[in-house]
Amino acid sequence: MIKVEGIIKDYRTERGQHRALDGVSFTLGRGEKIAILGLNGAGKSTLIRILSGLELPTKGTVERGMSMSWPLAMGGGFQSSLTGNDNMRFIARIYNKPFDEIRAYVEAFSELGKFMSEPIKTYSAGMRARLAFGLSLAIDFDCYLIDEIIGVGDPRFQRKSTEELFEKRKDRALMLASHSPYTLREYCTKALILHRGRGKVFEDIDLALEIYRDL
Amino acid sequence: MLLASLAIQRRVLGALVLRELQTRYGRDNIGFLWMMVEPLLFATGVLVLWRMLRGAYDHNLPIIALTLFGYLPLLLFRHMVSRALYCIRPNVGLLYHRQVSLFDLFLSRVVVEVAGNILGFVFTFTVLYMMDLVNWPANLPLVLLGYFYMVWFSFAVASVAGALSERSDLVEKFWTPISYLMIPLSGAYIMALWVPARLRDWYLLMPSVHAYEMIRGGYFGDGVGTFWSQPYIAFCSAIITVIGLYLFREARRHLVLE
Numbered sequence: 527m528i529k530v531e532g533i534i535k536d537y538r539t540e541r542g543q544h545r546a547l548d549g550v551s552f553t554l555g556r557g558e559k560i561a562i563l564g565l566n567g568a569g570k571s572t573l574i575r576i577l578s579g580l581e582l583p584t585k586g587t588v589e590r591g592m593s594m595s596w597p598l599a600m601g602g603g604f605q606s607s608l609t610g611n612d613n614m615r616f617i618a619r620i621y622n623k624p625f626d627e628i629r630a631y632v633e634a635f636s637e638l639g640k641f642m643s644e645p646i647k648t649y650s651a652g653m654r655a656r657l658a659f660g661l662s663l664a665i666d667f668d669c670y671l672i673d674e675i676i677g678v679g680d681p682r683f684q685r686k687s688t689e690e691l692f693e694k695r696k697d698r699a700l701m702l703a704s705h706s707p708y709t710l711r712e713y714c715t716k717a718l719i720l721h722r723g724r725g726k727v728f729e730d731i732d733l734a735l736e737i738y739r740d741l
Numbered sequence: 742m743l744l745a746s747l748a749i750q751r752r753v754l755g756a757l758v759l760r761e762l763q764t765r766y767g768r769d770n771i772g773f774l775w776m777m778v779e780p781l782l783f784a785t786g787v788l789v790l791w792r793m794l795r796g797a798y799d800h801n802l803p804i805i806a807l808t809l810f811g812y813l814p815l816l817l818f819r820h821m822v823s824r825a826l827y828c829i830r831p832n833v834g835l836l837y838h839r840q841v842s843l844f845d846l847f848l849s850r851v852v853v854e855v856a857g858n859i860l861g862f863v864f865t866f867t868v869l870y871m872m873d874l875v876n877w878p879a880n881l882p883l884v885l886l887g888y889f890y891m892v893w894f895s896f897a898v899a900s901v902a903g904a905l906s907e908r909s910d911l912v913e914k915f916w917t918p919i920s921y922l923m924i925p926l927s928g929a930y931i932m933a934l935w936v937p938a939r940l941r942d943w944y945l946l947m948p949s950v951h952a953y954e955m956i957r958g959g960y961f962g963d964g965v966g967t968f969w970s971q972p973y974i975a976f977c978s979a980i981i982t983v984i985g986l987y988l989f990r991e992a993r994r995h996l997v998l999e
Contacts, residue, residue, distance in 0.1 A: 575998070579839040582993055596837040603837040605760065612763055619756035620838055622749075 528554040528577070528594070528669060528699070533586035535572055546572050548723030549586070556592065556668065559700040561710040561731060563738040564720035570703040571599065573720065574671050577701065592668035592699065598658050599673035606647040610638055610657055613646060621665045628664045635660035635686060651678050659683075663690050669699035676702070676709060707735050753840050757849030765853070776853075780813055780861030781868065787812055802932075802961065806875045809865065810956050811929035814888065817858040818895040818927065818949065819920050824850045825903030826913050833998060843996070844989045847903045855892055862888075879962030887955030890971075893978045894948050900985025904992045928953035933968040941968065948977040 535547040546569045554560055562570045575581040577588055578597045596603050604613045611629075618628045633642070636656040646654065655675045662670065676687060691698070692713055704710055710717070710731065717734035718727050721741060728734035766772025791808055828847045835841050869875045878884045906912040925931060928950030936944045944950055951974040958967035 578837070580837055581998065594839075596839070602834045604834050605764070605832065606834065607764060607831075608760065612760070616756050616760050616835075617838070619759075620753050620840055622752060 527556065527589075527591040529587075529589040529591070530554075530577065531587050531589075533573070533576060533583045533588070535569070535576060535581070536584045545723050547576075547583075547720075547725070550718075550720070550723075550725035551586075552718055552725065552727045554669065554699050554701065556699055557697045558716070559702065559714045560727075561714035561717040561734070562701060562703040562720065563710070563717055563734060564703075565741055568720040569723065570720060571597075571673050573725075574599070574673050574701065574703060578671050594669045595662045595665075595667040595671050597671045597673050598655075598662055598675045600651060600654070600675065600678070603658055604646045604654070607645055609645055610642040610649070613657075614642070614661060617661055617665070623665055628661070631664035632657070632660040635663060635690065652680065652683065655679055656683055659687055663695075666695075667698070669701065672700065672702045672704075674704055676704065707739075711735060749840055750845075753845055754849060754852070757835075757841070757845055758852055761849050761853050776857035777860045777864040780816060780858065781865045783812070783816065802965065803875070805869065806960060807930070807957075809869065809875065810884075810960055811953065813858060813862050813865070814891040814949075814953065814956065815923065815927055815929040816861075817854065817891060818898070818923065820854045820858070821851050821895040821899040822902050822916065823920070824854055825899035826906040826916060828903050829907050829992070829996065833996075836998075843904075843992050844986075847900060847989065851896060851899055855896075876960075878960045880959040883959030884956050885959075886971075887952045887957075887959060887969075890952040890955065890974045890978065891949065893982070894952060894974060897978045897981035897985055901981060901988060904985060904988035907992055908995050923949075932957060932965075934966045945970075945973075948974045 530553070531551045533547050533550040534545065537544045537546055550569075550573060552560070562573065564570050572581065574597045576583050578594060579588075579590075580597060580602075603617075605616070608616070614628060614632055615625055618625045636653075636659070638653060638657060641649065641653065646657075649657070655678045658675065670691065676684070679687070691700070700713065702710065702714055714731055716727060716729050717731050717738075718725050719734055719738060719741075728737070762772070766775060787808055791804055825847055828850050829836075829843055832846050835846070836843070866875065870877070902912055902916060923929075926944075926947055928944075928947060931944075933941055933944055933950060933954055945968060951969040951971070954967040954969035955971075957965065958969065
């Protein structure tokens, strides 16, 4: 169970303080899949980053009762001057997983072939997404934090990730930020709407999507 | 619990050090050897030049040993601090993994510097010893103790500079002149004995002078007058270390992620 309580996040800006999140609370049980909805700048990515521990909240607590992936987002997670292989080796080491198993899985999932020995900075967004996703699936977390990344791949990647994450790993929790109502309705059972720093949980995803459309 | 987190810490640090070696020296083994050869090349150049310019003895002490024991610890100090500057920014992507802390990023960089310096030291000394250019130290434990304090002092200064450099670019601007001023002020090439008595107390305010005096005292033995206080350098290094650790703990709050 993940328990998020009273998260407040302030950022310093040129014109004083900006409160990005203003007391967001919710819980996420094992196997639960929650959509995060909100307009651009509503704090979706910020919330995911706080949950993962990448950023610290100004106030509030996060209780992590299960293992959680790093934020699977467009950037981050890799050292871009190193090759895909070296990054994979590094990540296998810090998560204490046997390298050979990780490599076998990632190679099959990501289909990057010879690009695995090229520096990450030469990768396209889709290639990065495939590598990040493959790695996090290979490491096998209880909860996946996904920030938009699922929408960037081609249909083949989408199909594979659906199969791996939603069919083979049904029992994993998921937090998914996306603008695509189709994706969210397909995979999530409840939703958190972020608006003007506040967060509200809806157990009915269709209702949440309707409200989101009218924001 | 403590053991488990120590194990994670060790694993993360190990992975970061390997990654550091990869980014700095590439994949081939010659890269790692380079860590040993680099100080020898520098030292040889300095030794040859100095010897040509100033003769074989300085104040009746063998110049090769003096330069070697002055140069390598200075290199250690300067490399550790300059590698610590902006040690976080290029690695922000790695912070996505919760077990990687800012301090780990700093630590992995300076650990590589210390290892390289020790390897270079041992290698260079061995070569010069076999060529009969340096003697075996009169008091090896004292040399090692002095070197240890040099590592600690450099580590402390590097941690403060590293943590602050992520907050303000001024640190890097100041570091350039300071690193040059350290050549005469660190104690690397000037023995406290040579400093006029009325200035000596000022000279000895610089903690690294004490480390250098210990190293020289250990190498040359009791025949040469040295000035050092172990409590003084230990106290200074401890205080600076505490400040550095505190700044790293705070750094995460000031870190702006893209």
